[in-house]
Amino acid sequence: MKLGSVSPDEVMMENFTYQQPKTLEKAVGNSGRFIAGGTTLVDLMKLGVETPTVLVDVNALPLAQVEPLPHGGLMIGAMVRNSDLANHPRVKESYPVLSLALLSGASPQLRNMATTGGNLLQRTRCPYFRDTAYAACNKRNPGSGCSAMEGHHRMMAVLGTSSSCIATHPSDMCVAMTALDAVIHIEGAKGKRTVAIGEFYKMPGDTPNIENVLEAGELITHVELPPPSGNKQIYLKLRDRASYEFALASTAVVAKVEGGHIRSVRVVMGGVGTKPWRSHEAESVLLGKAANLGNFEKAAQAALKDAKPHPGNAFKVELARRCVVRALKMATA
Ligand SMILES: Cc1cc2nc3c(=O)[nH]c(=O)nc-3n(C[C@H](O)[C@H](O)[C@H](O)COP(=O)(O)OP(=O)(O)OC[C@H]3O[C@@H](n4cnc5c(N)ncnc54)[C@H](O)[C@@H]3O)c2cc1C
Numbered sequence: 001m002k003l004g005s006v007s008p009d010e011v012m013m014e015n016f017t018y019q020q021p022k023t024l025e026k027a028v029g030n031s032g033r034f035i036a037g038g039t040t041l042v043d044l045m046k047l048g049v050e051t052p053t054v055l056v057d058v059n060a061l062p063l064a065q066v067e068p069l070p071h072g073g074l075m076i077g078a079m080v081r082n083s084d085l086a087n088h089p090r091v092k093e094s095y096p097v098l099s100l101a102l103l104s105g106a107s108p109q110l111r112n113m114a115t116t117g118g119n120l121l122q123r124t125r126c127p128y129f130r131d132t133a134y135a136a137c138n139k140r141n142p143g144s145g146c147s148a149m150e151g152h153h154r155m156m157a158v159l160g161t162s163s164s165c166i167a168t169h170p171s172d173m174c175v176a177m178t179a180l181d182a183v184i185h186i187e188g189a190k191g192k193r194t195v196a197i198g199e200f201y202k203m204p205g206d207t208p209n210i211e212n213v214l215e216a217g218e219l220i221t222h223v224e225l226p227p228p229s230g231n232k233q234i235y236l237k238l239r240d241r242a243s244y245e246f247a248l249a250s251t252a253v254v255a256k257v258e259g260g261h262i263r264s265v266r267v268v269m270g271g272v273g274t275k276p277w278r279s280h281e282a283e284s285v286l287l288g289k290a291a292n293l294g295n296f297e298k299a300a301q302a303a304l305k306d307a308k309p310h311p312g313n314a315f316k317v318e319l320a321r322r323c324v325v326r327a328l329k330m331a332t333a
């Protein structure tokens with residue numbers, strides 16, 4: 001049966017085994033998928049982009065809690081819905097950059113379904129990836145080429161691209177989590193491990209089909225946020241319309257300013273990179289310097305200096321530069 005020609009219900013009934021999570025990693029194997037909110041996965045199955053043989057429903061797992069940690073951090077279960085996380089009192093109070101980023105994403109209905117784990121693993125919105133009529137897509141079909149190179153570039157990345165893929169990482173939440181130095185907790189057949197979010201996503205290189213360090217069957221169980229340090233935080237998102245739209249450029253800033261000088265800072269960009277794009281270059285321009293417009297502009301320049309735009313997204317370099325400057329002004333005001 002061709003996936004694109006049937007309803008999701010039929011797909012579930014006729015093509016897939018729908019299992020309760022007992023031995024999760026064994027059940028999902030190489031060709032299966034966990035399903036959480038389903039807002040990415042079901043779309044891609046209907047489009048015929050994802051064709052899992054088995055779906056393992058993780059909704060019943062006891063991972064829907066946001067728990068304070070003894071040292072002051074926060075442990076977020078992978079099944080916590082985006083709406084619940086955005087509106088959690090501790091998140092609003094101590095990690096506002098995360099709340100702002102979540103609330104800028106998708107729509108209220110989608111946020112009510114989307115989960116923390118699923119958001120981390122959402123796939124790119126590259127139209128050539130999502131449309132199987134385009135044969136050439138190295139991410140969907142390794143070695144087939146890249147239709148986007150000579151196609152529409154407006155939503156494509158300008159940082160971290162390769163000759164194989166220029167797809168943008170679409171998540172808002174992950175940009176904020178990168179600025180907060182989040183740590184991802186993973187469990188699989190080999191046991192438990194943790195990975196800093198900065199090490200979690202892979203650059204496309206020659207293998208854009210490999211997007212992160214998860215191994216087949218591994219489950220994300222939690223995301224840990226370090227203790228808040230009283231930093232100022234902002235998430236600024238620029239997009240084609242005010243709601244229900246992915247970022248053309250966004251910036252998360254987490255900064256500590258003392259005596260008018262920047263004592264610590266994280267600058268992470270969304271909408272422009274092949275992964276949530278932390279700019280170490282911008283941060284080193286800012287560290288120890290006065291929090292003023294001149295330094296913000298130098299930092300933004302540094303953040304975009306390696307950008308490799310295509311004709312249809314050259315505007316993004318200036319847009320992202322302005323986004324960084326504005327976010328720094330807002331965060332340090
Ligand atoms: C119309 C639309 C607009 C959107 N706009 C935005 C936007 O502006 N900004 C934004 O950031 N996002 C946006 N999104 C994306 C949305 O945030 C994601 O679809 C959502 O976060 C995915 O979460 P989910 O729980 O539904 O994932 P699912 O669809 O259930 O899963 C996604 C992937 O994650 C895997 N997975 C899920 N949970 C786990 C786990 N615990 N461990 C291991 N693997 C797991 C699944 O196997 C699958 O591969 C939009 C989506 C839509 C449909």
Ligand code: SF4
Binds near residue numbers: 129136145164166167
């Ligand atoms: S940019 Fe990446 S995802 Fe898009 S068509 Fe090219 S290879 Fe596929």
